[in-house]
Amino acid sequence: MNTPDPRIGAPEATVIPADSHGAVDLSARASAPAAEGAAAPSGEGLHIPLITTTDEENFQEVMSTSQAVPVIMVMWSPRSLESKPALAMLEEITREHAGVFQLVEVDIDKAPAIAQAFQIQTVPTVVALVGGRPVPLFQGGASKEQVLPVVSQLLEASAQMGITARIAVAAEDTAAPIPPEHEAPLAAEEAGNLDEAITLWERVVELNPRDEDAKSHLSRVRFAARAYGEQNPDDPASHADALFAAGDAAGAFDVLLELLAATTDAEERDALRLRLLDLFRVAGSSPEVSKARTRLAMLLM
Template sequence: MQPRNMSMSGAVDLSAVKAAGEAKQKAEQARAAAAERGGADAPVSLVIDVDEAGFEAEVLQRSAEVPVVIDFWAEWCEPCKQLSPVLERLTREYAGRVLLAKIDADKNQMLMQQFGVQGIPAVFAVVAGQALPLFQGAAPEAQIRQTLDQLIQVSEERFGITGLQGVAGDDAEQPAQAPEAPEDPALVAAQQALDAGDLNGAVQAYQNVLTGDPGNVEARVGLAMAELLRRVQGLDAQQVRKDAADRPGDVEAQLRAADLDMAGGHVEDAFGRLVETVKRTSGDDREAARVRLLDLFEVIGAEDPRVVTARSALARVLF
């Protein structure tokens, strides 16, 4: 599962284009049948509850005409209660460009296993029948919005899927929401630099924000992501992994390997490698591994269960 940079780059398997065409044909046939039954003008629900029995019809088939975002949640999950309303509101705001399928994790264990969900909330997308991991944990709204924008772009450019046309949402009678506060220009500039691949510029921009507002969560996460991407830029992945395997006592080799693990979405591997490095080192080496682990926690977010687990493991080896 991807860390919180939520990059969609390379996420879609281009070999799935044929499957996408077949799925789209089935979806068009289903719409034609609905029209014959007089259901073509029925209101469209943009937020739906889905279970295992309805998954194929509600998610797989519909993913041929609109990107379907999946929200794995549960009643007892506090981060879910923070994330789900944001996903629902943004889905309605996007007015048919995405569909949100809410899946109760406790009642749909088979789907949890099929998607490889390790903790909730967990958010995936299905495009043309292809599952894409997006993020885990209650991410900031700005990053969720960016992820949805990327998902829509990927769906259109690679599969020709443009979403449901002319949909106003299924909550038209809801009171109008207060206009959102304007985005911080400094954060916008930092994000633009990150999107453009100007990692040095992004790092500096996020640092500038934090200088004036040390508690800015979005800037902290953005800085951690930009620094991670800058560290792995240009690394030879094969050589880095060989060095880490051949020299387990080389702290720098372990740090580089952990960064590659994180950038590749292997979050538990990155955390486990650094916890083990902290355990078997001392002095400056131990501190370097500990600080790098804390930096990677920022990329994922404190509320993510993988971070909670790794923090506990770190505490055990330190104390």
């Protein structure tokens, strides 16, 4: 049997609105009994994984679960460049919804019979199961903004079919896992090796410029190294770090902005800009940050 080639497929997602009609005939499996715990008292939930994997041997359990709670299955392959981002995005959405559906990941290279049953032609392909019936959702890469409305439609259709149970989740189930590449810099931080942590975070950001969490970690550690390490009396910007550490974010921003406005040296201006951006990330969203960002933009024009 030939498995689908993960390289085949449109570059953008093909989004299919959720409905209650099956795309493939799985009627032989649709008669599976309801998942154990489906009749749990109000306030309780199904004691099953929020995110799991399956293969041909365990697929019956997935069909059983779909009798009680909607199941979203993502067919993927390690050979597909679009698969890993799709998995990460769907896992994030699943954690945010905290138990209203289960996410099941299917590696089609290890479960070709499932791929054949669903007539998968490209990966990633995302299909829901509601009451044992398949509901096609989308194919190819997709953004979170594209997928969220599709999930909402699925949940509405599930409610109309009476599939309204929930999965019992704990705090750790909804917390985002630590990416493997973050483990080394975090360990260096915990050991107090801030210079090493900075180097490691810089490497993570260099390899993945879109990793906003890594950028935030890097900014925080650079600030900590400056503010709580050995002070440089010849660095006029160090006063900004002292103010920021004392809780005066606006004062710190003003010091750096005044220094930037007073110099024409390109290297010094860039260093001050990066220092400000570090403090902005550490401070988070606030009126003081918004005001300082606006002034920074005007100074850099």
